[in-house]
Amino acid sequence: MMETAAFALFAAVTLTSAAGVVLFRDPWHSALMLGVSLLSVAVHYVMLTAEFLAVIQVLVYVGGVLVLISFAVMLTQAGETPPETATGDGEVTGR
Template sequence: MIETITFALFAAVTVGCALGVVLVKDPWHAALLLGGALSSLAVHYVMLQATFPATMQILVYVGGVLVLITFAVMLTRTEQPKSEVYS
């Protein structure tokens, strides 16, 4: 019973974060939601008692790919021009 509730909870988190990645406009928020989706997917691996894929999911995808996405977002983000007020 507890496994079913845990699975349903993390399935909802995974689907919600994945939808958020697609729907949000800010790339920084999309990267954070991607981290949430990938982390909750690792929980599914743990529930299947597949600890090696869960560990690799956290180390490679959440740790590595998300850091690369974060650097890409930080390096490509441009400052919005401030509107000048003329009096």
């Protein structure tokens, strides 16, 4: 019962943050939500008795991939207009 509750909680966290990744307009917010999603996926690995994979997930994804993605966000969004002044759907500038 406790395990089902934990699974439901972390599944909700995973799916909500994944929806945030694809729905937020600013890629920086998307990167932060991707971090939350990857960490909660690591919790799912622990619940599936894959502790080593959970550690590797945190190390490789959150420590490596997410840092690379945030570097790319910072390098490519430097000249963009801030989101509060963007008009329209903002997709023209690649957001």
